[in-house]
Amino acid sequence: MEFESVSGRLREVRVVTRPTADGRSSVSFRNFVIEIPYSRDLKLNIGTLLAVDTMEEGTSLILEVADFIPVHYGMLNLDGTIPKEIRDQVMEGVESSWKAGESKEMWVDVFAYPIGYLMTSSGFKKGYVPPLPGTSVRILSKEAFRKFVCYEGGVEIGKVLGQDIPLTINLNKALVYHMGIFAFTGSGKSNLTASLIRRVLRYTDAKVIIADISMEYAVLLIDQILEHNSLLISTERYPQNPSDARRKFLRSHVVPEELDDIREKIGDAAESIFRGQKARYLYMPPEGSVELTYGDLVELVKSQIDDKYTAFAQKPLFSLLLKRLDQFMRENKISKESVLDDTVIPLLEEASERAREAGLRENSSIFTFISSVKSYISTESPESNEYDVEKLAIDILDRDPASSRLFILELPNLDEARELLASLIEHVMSRRKRAFSNLPILFVLDEAQEFIPFDTRQRDKSELSSSAVEKLLRHGRKYHLHTLISTQRLAYLNTNVLQQLHTYFISTLPRPYDRQLVSETFGVSDALLDRTLDLEVGQWLLVSFKASLPHDVPVFFSAPNNLDELRRGLQ
Numbered sequence: 001m002e003f004e005s006v007s008g009r010l011r012e013v014r015v016v017t018r019p020t021a022d023g024r025s026s027v028s029f030r031n032f033v034i035e036i037p038y039s040r041d042l043k044l045n046i047g048t049l050l051a052v053d054t055m056e057e058g059t060s061l062i063l064e065v066a067d068f069i070p071v072h073y074g075m076l077n078l079d080g081t082i083p084k085e086i087r088d089q090v091m092e093g094v095e096s097s098w099k100a101g102e103s104k105e106m107w108v109d110v111f112a113y114p115i116g117y118l119m120t121s122s123g124f125k126k127g128y129v130p131p132l133p134g135t136s137v138r139i140l141s142k143e144a145f146r147k148f149v150c151y152e153g154g155v156e157i158g159k160v161l162g163q164d165i166p167l168t169i170n171l172n173k174a175l176v177y178h179m180g181i182f183a184f185t186g187s188g189k190s191n192l193t194a195s196l197i198r199r200v201l202r203y204t205d206a207k208v209i210i211a212d213i214s215m216e217y218a219v220l221l222i223d224q225i226l227e228h229n230s231l232l233i234s235t236e237r238y239p240q241n242p243s244d245a246r247r248k249f250l251r252s253h254v255v256p257e258e259l260d261d262i263r264e265k266i267g268d269a270a271e272s273i274f275r276g277q278k279a280r281y282l283y284m285p286p287e288g289s290v291e292l293t294y295g296d297l298v299e300l301v302k303s304q305i306d307d308k309y310t311a312f313a314q315k316p317l318f319s320l321l322l323k324r325l326d327q328f329m330r331e332n333k334i335s336k337e338s339v340l341d342d343t344v345i346p347l348l349e350e351a352s353e354r355a356r357e358a359g360l361r362e363n364s365s366i367f368t369f370i371s372s373v374k375s376y377i378s379t380e381s382p383e384s385n386e387y388d389v390e391k392l393a394i395d396i397l398d399r400d401p402a403s404s405r406l407f408i409l410e411l412p413n414l415d416e417a418r419e420l421l422a423s424l425i426e427h428v429m430s431r432r433k434r435a436f437s438n439l440p441i442l443f444v445l446d447e448a449q450e451f452i453p454f455d456t457r458q459r460d461k462s463e464l465s466s467s468a469v470e471k472l473l474r475h476g477r478k479y480h481l482h483t484l485i486s487t488q489r490l491a492y493l494n495t496n497v498l499q500q501l502h503t504y505f506i507s508t509l510p511r512p513y514d515r516q517l518v519s520e521t522f523g524v525s526d527a528l529l530d531r532t533l534d535l536e537v538g539q540w541l542l543v544s545f546k547a548s549l550p551h552d553v554p555v556f557f558s559a560p561n562n563l564d565e566l567r568r569g570l571q
């Protein structure tokens with residue numbers, strides 16, 4: 001059976017127009033009012049799907065329920081102008097008919113909106129055909145809903161709200177098109193992030209790198225650190241002795257109250273991490289000691305051309321060097337941020353050759369310039385045993401099945417976190433470009449507004465991290481580099497990145513601006529987004545655009561509790 005036995009009728013079509021969140025234009029949503037007879041057994045939920053006849057024969061329009069209100073005919077015109085005794089009498093009568101259960105005078109006004117799909121005899125297809133007012137509206141059965149909404153054979157991430165259907169998604173595709181988790185503090189963002197990471201580790205081959213500024217994930221995923229090849233990386237040193245390191249771990253991490261009874265077990269797990277050499281101290285070079293990049297070299301050559309003391313005879317040769325450098329970078333897909341390496345030496349030698357052919361004297365500034373760049377490149381920086389960002393990038397890109405899969409980077413200092421993330425993304429991207437592989441890598445950025453804020457400032461390094469993350473989101477997919485970001489305030493985020501995310505998990509967002517931004521980005525009705533205000537901790541609205549689900553249907557679900565999964569994992 002495709003439909004439930006009960007059906008209703010389409011009574012009204014309303015178009016609601018409002019200014020966009022940025023106030024620059026306007027956006028309209030179609031809202032439909034459907035009347036369904038009231039009965040005690042009527043099973044309606046926010047998110048229930050309906051089908052209504054349209055102007056095209058044999059084609060129904062699919063609607064999603066955003067809200068519903070029971071109505072009694074007897075109370076339609078009952079307002080304060082009617083004397084109190086009569087009001088009381090009418091309401092008593094109405095109360096008894098609700099209790100009796102069924103009457104022609106009672107119905108439910110259902111507010112629903114079209115989700116861009118049509119149902120035909122050959123199945124579902126994208127599109128919109130105006131529905132016929134007054135015609136019957138049917139409720140999709142549980143099985144029809146499951147087939148339309150869930151990804152067959154996919155990974156279960158929770159249960160559809162009110163329907164007890166396991167919500168299965170295409171996790172690989174969700175990864176590829178980046179994901180976002182948006183909710184007010186305390187709604188369960190870290191919990192959902194951790195349970196999604198568990199599934200990524202179990203059901204895909206992706207490596208996972210978590211940039212953790214609130215030092216939460218080492219505890220939330222401690223069983224996973226033990227289960228998989230992992231590294232817990234910190235910018236602070238832990239004591240050499242594993243039992244001292246365990247004490248420091250428990251002191252510096254918040255163990256959720258719900259896990260108080262297994263605090264010792266968590267301590268044991270931490271000690272195993274230190275004993276098993278799964279913890280690393282990450283060396284951060286002192287500020288200012290950054291390496292020269294290709295962009296720096298371009299700037300240096302340009303300044304030679306612009307310098308009034310550079311002899312005129314040499315300027316065309318510097319221009320030629322600049323042109324060749326630009327060509328070389330384009331051909332080899334080298335970005336300005338890539339660290340200068342010895343692949344550029346043949347280019348410098350070619351420039352010296354041209355200068356010699358032009359008959360320039362050996363002490364000309366172009367020769368001095370070239371030889372100083374060459375000597376910079378060939379001077380090996382002293383080999384250090386410290387685990388630094390370059391070694392980390394190499395480990396992340398390592399394709400050996402025995403290499404680490406889960407990397408938790410504990411970065412409590414924000415400036416340091418931004419600088420490190422920017423540098424890590426640059427290293428990973430430039431190495432990936434040079435040695436391509438399709439091994440997926442997922443970067444998880446909790447508190448993403450700290451890395452890609454709306455307002456970037458050079459002083460606090462957010463400019464660095466913001467441009468690196470933006471690049472990762474825009475171009476990462478080509479190189480199998482993916483991102484999951486999570487934030488509590490969309491207003492504080494660089495909203496350029498929102499279009500790059502194709503899967504959103506939304507829970508309570510108290511500010512209308514944040515909800516409006518999501519509804520505009522995905523074309524989801526405001527009425528549905530407003531329902532997120534009623535969600536409880538651990539309940540989410542999943543919105544996907546050609547990614548997680550077979551059809552782009554916003555779906556409400558309740559996520560499993562990561563703490564239960566952690567508890568089971570530790571047993």
Ligand SMILES: Nc1ncnc2c1ncn2[C@@H]1O[C@H](COP(=O)(O)OP(=O)(O)OP(=O)(O)O)[C@@H](O)[C@H]1O
Binds near residue numbers: 184
């Ligand atoms: N799916 C869930 N089922 C049951 N309880 C949950 C679920 N998700 C979260 N919780 C509980 O809600 C509380 C807050 O969760 P969490 O720390 O993940 O929220 P958050 O949004 O990350 O908060 P913050 O922004 O403060 O970091 C936790 O105590 C957790 O146990």
